[in-house]
Amino acid sequence: MKTMSLIVPCYNEEPTIEIFYNTVEKVFSDHPAEFKDIRHEYLFINDGSSDGTLAEFRKLNVTHPDVVHYVSFSRNFGKEAGLAAGLQHAKGDYVAVMDVDLQDPPELLPEMLTTLESGDYDCVGTMREDRKGEPVIRSFFSRAFYSVINKISKVQIIPNARDYRLMTRQMVDAILAMPEYNRFSKGIFNWVGFRTTYLKFENAPRSAGETHWSFWQLVNYSIEGIIDFSDVPLKIATFTGGLFAFIAVIGIIFVIIRKILFGNSVGGWASMVSLIMFMGGIQLFCLGIIGNYIGKIYLETKHRPLYIVQEEK
Numbered sequence: 001m002k003t004m005s006l007i008v009p010c011y012n013e014e015p016t017i018e019i020f021y022n023t024v025e026k027v028f029s030d031h032p033a034e035f036k037d038i039r040h041e042y043l044f045i046n047d048g049s050s051d052g053t054l055a056e057f058r059k060l061n062v063t064h065p066d067v068v069h070y071v072s073f074s075r076n077f078g079k080e081a082g083l084a085a086g087l088q089h090a091k092g093d094y095v096a097v098m099d100v101d102l103q104d105p106p107e108l109l110p111e112m113l114t115t116l117e118s119g120d121y122d123c124v125g126t127m128r129e130d131r132k133g134e135p136v137i138r139s140f141f142s143r144a145f146y147s148v149i150n151k152i153s154k155v156q157i158i159p160n161a162r163d164y165r166l167m168t169r170q171m172v173d174a175i176l177a178m179p180e181y182n183r184f185s186k187g188i189f190n191w192v193g194f195r196t197t198y199l200k201f202e203n204a205p206r207s208a209g210e211t212h213w214s215f216w217q218l219v220n221y222s223i224e225g226i227i228d229f230s231d232v233p234l235k236i237a238t239f240t241g242g243l244f245a246f247i248a249v250i251g252i253i254f255v256i257i258r259k260i261l262f263g264n265s266v267g268g269w270a271s272m273v274s275l276i277m278f279m280g281g282i283q284l285f286c287l288g289i290i291g292n293y294i295g296k297i298y299l300e301t302k303h304r305p306l307y308i309v310q311e312e313k
């Protein structure tokens with residue numbers, strides 16, 4: 001009998017955990033034919049929650065010790081650390097990644113499993129048909145992010161694709177072979193290759209609680225993804241520096257020729273100061289790009305663990 005491991009990262013999700021467990025259990029009980037040769041298990045990841053999330057995990061583990069397992073971090077390490085921990089601890093032949101808020105519909109699991117067992121694919125991902133219910137500004141920047149990263153990166157990321165997916169053990173092992181500290185899972189899932197298909201679903205509201213992702217956290221996460229999977233920003237900095245150096249040389253030649261031909265000094269101190277400030281801004285912008293990449297290298301060379309486990313069952 002094969003095993004399906006369900007990885008569920010959580011941060012301050014106390015109100016949603018029991019709802020999630022009961023909903024997913026109903027899916028398994030309502031589809032005995034699809035899951036007749038499959039034993040399933042839950043692997044909850046507590047990413048340093050400050051509410052009663054860990055207590056909910058303990059309660060489920062006591063009631064269902066063979067089905068519910070959890071890993072609890074010593075503090076909040078972030079979404080990517082939670083996903084990495086889940087993949088490293090999951091032992092199943094099939095491994096699914098899901099959000100606990102039920103915005104990832106568990107009703108798709110039977111179809112996802114059937115697709116994998118056909119042997120035609122190694123991964124079944126999911127994507128939203130639309131972004132209905134999201135703030136307009138967030139939807140705009142999300143579309144802009146996918147457009148930019150797919151133009152500057154060799155790894156193509158499917159717009160509106162979710163982390164919610166079901167993978168074979170072979171694909172999971174390939175992901176685990178990537179030891180980097182700076183991780184962007186959407187890119188990693190595609191970088192390793194393997195045959196992947198996507199199921200579409202309508203966007204749904206959270207089952208309970210509120211999202212913990214602010215707009216600026218999402219913007220920062222997008223920047224991390226671009227830096228992790230493209231060196232084009234470095235090339236932009238190089239091109240910008242070269243362009244303005246060329247413009248500066250032309251300006252110097254112009255000033256010299258003007259002095260020789262007309263003999264008058266160059267006026268316009270205000271415009272000169274403005275240009276100096278503008279050039280300084282461009283330099284700082286380019287240094288910021290380079291600094292981001294150097295910062296990534298610095299974190300990689302420290303060889304710190306992605307997370308620290310305080311408790312697990």
